[in-house]
Amino acid sequence: MKIDGGCHCGHIAYEAEVDPAKVLICHCTDCQTLSGSAFRTVAFTEPGTFKVRSGELKIYLKTAESGNKRQQSFCPECGTPIFSTSPDDAPDKVHSLRVGSIRQRDTLIPKRQSWVRSSQRWLGGMPSLPGSERG
Ligand SMILES: [Zn+2]
Ligand SMILES: [Zn+2]
Secondary structure, eight states: OEEEEEOSSSSOEEEEEBOGGGOEEEOOHHHHHHHTSSOEEEEEBOTTOOEEEESOOEEEEEEOTTSOEEEEEEOTTTOOEEEEEOSSOOTTOOOEEEGGGBTTGGGOOOOEEEOGGGSOGGGGGGGGSOOOSOO
């Protein structure tokens, strides 16, 4: 599926192809911190299809407990997280796109969850919380 997206301030724009069957929710504590939210929703690109159309991303190299390194890329102007990927320059690498930055995000429905053991306990009760249509 062809998608496009960008950051909140408009500095970064990109396009890619993703597999809608592999959209994932990650509850790991790194995703909680790096997203500033309870969990992160990720869509994986088809290898080598991610292209930046405009802007230049800022990179933060994250080292996991295992020693594994991941490149976290975000807009240097507004901080919107855009993707993570391996720190090498392989032309066929996969980018883990942050679904909130994808214009077609309403059609990308999560199909599985990872790191459920660190998920926030209140998530299951969300449908019963009082809500308002706006604001
Ligand atoms: Zn921005
Ligand atoms: Zn995670």
